[in-house]
Amino acid sequence: MELSLANSSVMEAYRTFIVKYDDPRLIQKSKNVEDHEFGLNLEITFQSMIQIMHQERGCGLAGVQIGDMRRILVASDRGNVFCMANPQIVKRSGETKVMEGCLSFPGLQIAVPRSRFITVEYKNEQGITKTVEFKDFAAVVVQHEMDHLDGVTLRTHQKRIAEARSANCPRKKRKN
Numbered sequence: 001m002e003l004s005l006a007n008s009s010v011m012e013a014y015r016t017f018i019v020k021y022d023d024p025r026l027i028q029k030s031k032n033v034e035d036h037e038f039g040l041n042l043e044i045t046f047q048s049m050i051q052i053m054h055q056e057r058g059c060g061l062a063g064v065q066i067g068d069m070r071r072i073l074v075a076s077d078r079g080n081v082f083c084m085a086n087p088q089i090v091k092r093s094g095e096t097k098v099m100e101g102c103l104s105f106p107g108l109q110i111a112v113p114r115s116r117f118i119t120v121e122y123k124n125e126q127g128i129t130k131t132v133e134f135k136d137f138a139a140v141v142v143q144h145e146m147d148h149l150d151g152v153t154l155r156t157h158q159k160r161i162a163e164a165r166s167a168n169c170p171r172k173k174r175k176n
């Protein structure tokens with residue numbers, strides 16, 4: 001998820017590394033990180049993801065966005081960066097909505113209904129299970145990135161919202 005668009009030409013060149021728009025990988029489900037994959041390599045992957053997230057001025061990044069089809073993500077919460085493998089929401093409550101952007105869909109901004117409080121269980125780069133609570137904006141960021149792991153994007157939500165709208169207020173049939 002991104003906060004604002006960076007617009008220098010160097011940034012534009014870097015942006016080409018981010019998987020975008022109609023790339024079929026964005027709607028694929030990512031696979032669990034397996035036991036043998038934890039350790040130094042995963043730590044290096046997380047470090048590059050953090051670097052890319054910061055360079056792109058994002059506040060979260062999912063593996064698929066750099067072409068890594070494993071269930072991994074990085075998310076920042078007021079200066080703390082969380083690196084998660086195989087995250088799962090074990091508790092959620094409340095409702096919230098903020099305008100969300102996405103590094104994979106530059107320019108697109110949508111308010112998606114989300115839970116305001118979530119408790120996430122995940123594994124760190126060493127494979128150690130962690131449980132962390134997030135609220136408000138950070139909770140939205142984590143839910144946005146977790147969506148990516150299931151092949152769900154802002155565009156998916158855009159379609160769902162449009163469908164719900166047209167189901168709620170069907171157009172009057174014209175009489176000819």
Ligand SMILES: [Zn+2]
Nearest residue numbers: 001102103104
């Ligand atoms: Zn995104």
